[in-house]
Amino acid sequence: MTRSSDTKERLITGALELVSERSYANVGVQELCEYAGAKKGSFYYFFKSKQDLMLKALEHQAQAMNNMILMPAFSSKLAPLKRIEQMFNLTYQYQKSIKEKTGRVGGCFFGNLALELSTQDELIRHRLDIIFNRQLKLIKQCLEEAVTAGHLSEIDIQLTAEAILAYWEGTILFSKVRNEPEMLKSLAKGVRELVIKKPK
Amino acid sequence: MTRSSDTKERLITGALELVSERSYANVGVQELCEYAGAKKGSFYYFFKSKQDLMLKALEHQAQAMNNMILMPAFSSKLAPLKRIEQMFNLTYQYQKSIKEKTGRVGGCFFGNLALELSTQDELIRHRLDIIFNRQLKLIKQCLEEAVTAGHLSEIDIQLTAEAILAYWEGTILFSKVRNEPEMLKSLAKGVRELVIKKPK
Structure with a gap:
């Protein structure tokens, strides 16, 4: 799987945006990936968990x-x-x-x-x-x-x-x-x- | 359905306890009913929503x-x-x-x-x-x-x-x-x- 070099960055800033708007409990990995335009595989390549x-x-x-x-x-x-x-x-x-x-x-x-x-x-x-x-x-x-x-x-x-x-x-x-x-x-x-x- | 007179009270105090321990987003109606020992029907009899x-x-x-x-x-x-x-x-x-x-x-x-x-x-x-x-x-x-x-x-x-x-x-x-x-x-x-x- 190719991973764009800024995927990690997008997941981090996306998490900050979504969690700021709502709450930690309210934001799931699936939604976060969609928001950041990242595949779930990429998420778990960069991070162990939410x-x-x-x-x-x-x-x-x-x-x-x-x-x-x-x-x-x-x-x-x-x-x-x-x-x-x-x-x-x-x-x-x-x-x-x-x-x-x-x-x-x-x-x-x-x-x-x-x-x-x-x-x-x-x-x-x-x-x-x-x-x-x-x-x-x-x-x-x-x-x-x-x-x-x-x-x-x-x-x-x-x-x-x-x-x-x-x-x-x-x-x-x-x-x-x-x-x-x-x-x-x-x-x-x-x-x-x-x-x-x-x-x- | 019979509703024990303290069901409403138990749902309210249960909500306070669970939401205090975790967060509003993290607590669902189903769990709340189980915690308070109330049926879902009772929940919606007393409250329109979470x-x-x-x-x-x-x-x-x-x-x-x-x-x-x-x-x-x-x-x-x-x-x-x-x-x-x-x-x-x-x-x-x-x-x-x-x-x-x-x-x-x-x-x-x-x-x-x-x-x-x-x-x-x-x-x-x-x-x-x-x-x-x-x-x-x-x-x-x-x-x-x-x-x-x-x-x-x-x-x-x-x-x-x-x-x-x-x-x-x-x-x-x-x-x-x-x-x-x-x-x-x-x-x-x-x-x-x-x-x-x-x-x-």
Whole structure:
């Protein structure tokens, strides 16, 4: 069987699109193959299972989020705390662009999958935990810089970073329920306040 | 056909249990009937469809959350801002009890369903929006009391209430991904900081 060199890529991006629109449970291998224009044999040549495809799709999406949101925010010349706000603003831009294309705020692919699968699929839960921990690390580095620069003091960096990441996911959840990307822009202000002090 | 008077109740609680463990897409009417010990005829006597059952299950769960978390927190004699923190602490107790029973933090039923279905099912999305808006109202009333009591000033009440609700959902999401209910307890501190000022 000949396999076009971009079949694997098409299966991965197809999975991201279909699972974003619906849910992991709702998308089957057969439908995915049809959507990506791939034969079932090709699917199983590249992936052991739907779970295996999803683990690879998660890394693909993590890279895309890095390129689109995290790197532009955290590598910017902005003051450290402004970079975190920028993460929210770029998320707004991204969700707005999805809504313009599909009519719907798609939400965070990781958050969506986390709530759907954390109780059911330990491998996917673990991979999501790794991806969230990488994001946490970026926020922590940023907070450490803010402390070094004297913009923050007496702060519990680990807890504050977790709070910011939780708040980020929560604001994306609400903008999805309301189908209003603008919520992300207005709620971005909250991140300026979300600083948890060290216990005295 | 005779229908035991608690068949409807068993179908609703069964749906809540199965959908919590897995996802809406993953649970079928046939399985649900078997789980609840109900005939298919009984299912369609009480509910028009799986969607119809889920809308009723959402109201049932909203009532349960009211009784278990929202009313005990917001009707307590605590100072207004402490009541909001209490909402997080009671959520911790609840998720901890679920983990003790099932081995897993189950997360927020509304948040789970919101991320799974908001882009797919307008009726369910709308019902979730109504339920979240009721919770928002409780938080807003509490913030208004805090302003009246002189504990807060210059606060954007609507935006702060939305931020707190988003933060609540986000912290539950993270405690689900990590399978650590304790995150809810430690992150509850963040809510003391999450006060968004009125623009000057």
